[in-house]
Amino acid sequence: MTRRRIAILISGRGSNMTSLIEAARAPDFPGEIALVLSNRPGVAGLARAQEAGIATLAIDHKVFSRREGFEEELDHALRDHAIDIICLAGFMRVLTPWFVERWTGRMINIHPSLLPLFRGVHTHQRALAEGVLVHGCTVHFVVPELDAGPIIAQAAVPVVPGDTEETLAARVLAQEHIIYPQALRMICDGHARLEGDRTVFAKGWNAGGALRSPA
Template sequence: MSAGRARLGVLVSGGGSNLQALLDAAGQADYPAEVACVLSNVPTAFALERARKAGVRAEVVDHKGFGSKADFEAAVLGVLADAGVEWVCLAGFMRLVSADFLRRFPGRVLNIHPSLLPAFPGLHAQRQALERGVKVAGCTVHYVDAGTDTGPIIAQAAVPVLPEDDEASLSARILAEEHRLYPLAVRLAVTGAVTLDGARTKVAARVTGDGTALRSPGAPK
């Protein structure tokens, strides 16, 4: 844990492969963020084991144990506050967060979604892409707002949709880009290289393409 690094709270509900990408990035000395806490609403989520293996605080707040969303979120916020979390990263967290939650972290809640938003928000984005016959798919990291996958876009990565693709193969191709894109987007956000401008974002001119995939923004110099 290095002084001066942004403290991330990662919220998960499942296996946590995007969490692992953030943990791996945070293990690099020059990465500007550290994972301070991992929280899941699912007690059996494998993501919790990933956190423990990395020596990161792992907490369970099961939504089923609360009578209301407000009570559930109050418990989540209590854990995040106790861990000194400054930024929240949703990584396969299958609960919508409320406007009250967002007010606790203004402009500091990020999400990753497996489509090129604003196309195909919500569940089963890859299936939606195949059903509509798109030729390019991808993933998006965005700031979270009160809507569903409607917040300002930070970064995107595109992949081809192949004629033989099914939901599993397309999901795997997109997921590989998610693992590259999320740590990059977090870096951009916590260092101020990307800033909110109403419903849009502005990206610093020093951020350029990295030449390894169609990603926008690309890797910083």
């Protein structure tokens, strides 16, 4: 089995990064975490990756006068490490169309809402304000438009009376840690791929389940 080389891009503690690292340790996982890269030197996620024996790199975006200069350096580093697939995991930089198009179909992100609902930030706060009864998370391909790429995987959780942003976020994060490794596996083994503006799946799945809220 040829394992795809994966880079995880972070800006902080690397919660989803850790779930991807753990999943990739399985002997049958079709990819290996070859690099963890941060735009913020010294963040906790870099130390976590180093403890796991993974190569790390920090490219401080603040030293570049142009966004393009940072992205050119980022692109060079990824290619120097022979990266096949990029996972954004709490990477707090909006990427330019130039960079996104260079990695089309090979860069994925996880977002804390059921896209296309609640693109952008403060998703849990907005979900509570709108009074939705179901919330969740989405793994999607990255496209130039923010949080608008074709969907690879989603998980839904109930919104219950008394929820706060913190309690809802914790419930969603637990699902993020499940579906992000699943989505990455599908990308690495070719079971999900980007074709035009759609995600194409190589096989079907069980259509019998449902989440109802209130249950």
